[in-house]
Amino acid sequence: MATTRNRTAKAAAEAREGDVGPAPNGAAGADLGLDAETLLRFYREMTLIRLFEEAAQRGFRQGKIGGYLHLYIGQEAVAVGFLHEYRTGDHVITAYRDHAHALLLGSTPREVMAELFGKGTGLVKGKGGSMHLFDVENGLYGGYGIVGGHIPLGVGMAYAQAYQQTGGVTQLYFGDGAIHNAAFHEAANLSGLWGRDGLNPCLFILENNQYGMGTSVERATAMTDLSAKFDSYAIEHEDVDGMDLFAVLECAKRTVARVRESGRPYAVEVQTYRLSPHGAADFLERYRSKDEIAEARKRDPINLLEARLLEADVADEATLTAIRDEVKAVVEDAVTFADESPEPPLEELATDVYADGAAS
C-alpha cells in the first residue's frame, strides 16, 4: 500500500506547517498570512474533492460502485479549512460522508476510488466501501455508518491523546441529524466533564448541511440553534459560515489551537449546504425545492473562492483552468486505476476479524 501513496501524513503536515509568510499584493488570504501557493493549493483541494465526487457519482450510476454513496459536494470548504490545521499526531473521525477527509489527509485518489469500486487496491482492501474509509497512518480513524455511533469514539480518542500527552487533538465531524441521537448527548457530557480537567482535546465539528437525509433541522428539533445544545455540557462553541473558506480557515486556526492548548473540548457549528442529494439513490428530493438548491448554489464554496482569488489577483483564469485540468487528469487516472484493479483475493474474506497476539 505504501507504494501507492503520493505523500505521507508527515509530508502533508510539514507542507502545512510551512504555510506562513505574507500573501502577495495584499491578497485574499493576507490576514491569515497565506501565500499564493497555499491559496492555490486550497483551490486545488476543493476542486479535487468536487471532481472526485462527480466521478464517483458516475461510477455509481454505471453500477461500478455498490452500496450507499454519500457525496461531499457543497461542503468542501469545511474539511479543507479544518484539516488545514491537522498536525501529525492529531486524529480525525467522521461519519459516512468521508471521501474528502481521506483525500485531504493524504490518501491517494487512486486508493480511495479503488475502495469505492470494491477493489483489492482500495484504502481498506475493498472491505468497507465508501462509508468506511480509514487511513490511520494519516490520522483518519474512519468512516462510520451508524448515525451518531462514532461520536463517543472521538471523545475517547481525545482522552487518549491527553492521557498519553501527545499534544494531539481530535477533530470530530458529525451532522445536524446526528445531534439528536443519544450517543451524541452521552459523549458530549463526557467530553465536557473530562475537559474540565484538561482531558479532552476534542474539537466537535458540527457540519450543519441543513438536512439529515430528508429531514430539515426545523423538522427534527424544536431547539433549532443546534450549537446551543453544547451549553448543557459546558462546552463553549461558535458558528461559522461553511461556504466561505476564509471564514472556516480563520475559525479553524483559532479553535484547533485553543483545544490543543487547553485540553478542553470546543464546538463549531458550521453552516453549510449539501448541494448533492443525500445519497446517490436519493433521486426524488421531495423535501426541498429546486429554488432552494439554486439559491444555495450561488454560494457554492468553490465559486466563492475562485472569485476571491481572481479579485485579489492571486491567480488569473488561465491558472485556475490549468489547475482544474490537472485535477481532472488525476481523477480520471484514479477511475482508470480503480476500474483496472483486481478484486480483493477471496482469502481476504476471513482476515481482519480478530487481531493476532497478546496486547503489548
Added chain:
Amino acid sequence: MPVMTYREALRSAMAEEMTRDESVVILGEDIGIYGGTHLVTDKLIDQFGPRRVIDTPIAEGGFTGAAIGMAMAGMRPIVEMMTWNFSFQAVDQIVQNAAKVRYFSGGQVTVPLVIRGPNGGGVQLSAQHTHSLENFYGHFPGLKVVSPVTPHDVKGMMIEAIRDPNPIIFLEAGALYGTKGEVPEGEFTVPFGKARVAREGTDVTLIAYGRQVNMLLKVADTLAADGVAAEVIDLRSIRPFDEQTIVESVRKTHRAVVVQEQWRWFSVGSEVAALIQEQAFDDLDAPVERVSGAEVPAPYARNLEVAAFPSEQQIVDAARRAMYRG
C-alpha cells in the same frame, strides 16, 4: 387475483388497518414527506396526515421507546426502522421494555406494537449495514418474530401483526421489495407460527426463511433435473415456531438442509437442527446439513459479499451430501 409488489402489499396492509382502526399510527425516519427510504410508506402522509404518519429525528432509542409507551397507553403504533441495522440503537427499549413489561407488570399492560423494516444483506452495504437478526430477536421471550417472503404473506402477516396484542418484530426481505406476486382482494390474515410448504417433494427437505426461500426454489429445480424431489419449507415465523411442519416433512424425506444468511453459531439453523434430532431422530437418514453465512462481518466488495453468503451451489452440494450423492 390482483398482482402487486411486496412493497405495495405491505403498504396496502398498513393503509387498510389505519383506515379501519384510528389507534394505528406509524412513526419513523423520513417516512412522511420523503416517502420512506424504500418508499414503503409512500404517500401515506397525504392520506392520513402528520399526526398518524409521524416523521421522527434520527433517534431510534427515543422513538421506539415512545412507541412502546403509546402502545401501553392504548394506541397501536407501527415503527419503521429505516433498516434493522439501526435497531441496535433501540435494543434496550425493545428487549428491556417491549418484550418484558407485560410480564413484570403481572399482566397489567399490553404492548400492541409492530416494528418493521428491511433486514438482511446482499446489496453491498458492508459490515454496519448488513445483518440478519431473526435469531437475535427470536431469543427473547415476549417478542414475536416473523420474516415473510411473498407479497401474499407480507400483507396477511402485517395485518395479523397490527392486530396482535404483543410486540412484533417484522423482518422484511429488503432485497425483495420490488418482487411481484398474487395477493387476494380484501382483508385476510396469515397466522403466526405456521410455516409454508413452498414446494412439495419426497427426497430431501430444504428449510429457510426470508430471501433464501427463493434461492431454495431454484435449487429445487436444479435438483429435480437430477431426479431429486426436494421439499421447500418457508418458516415465515421464527417465534412462535412451527415445529410440526418441519417434523412431518422430515418424517417423509428423512433428510434436511437448513439455509440462512445469518451466522451459523447460535442461529435459527442451529435451533432447526436441534429440533429435528429431538423429534425425528429415528427418521433421519443423514445428519442435518446447515448452510450459513461466513463467520465474518459483511464485506463490501461484490466478490467477497457473494462469498460471504450461501450460494445455490453450496446448497446443492449440501443436499447431495445429505443424499450421499456428494
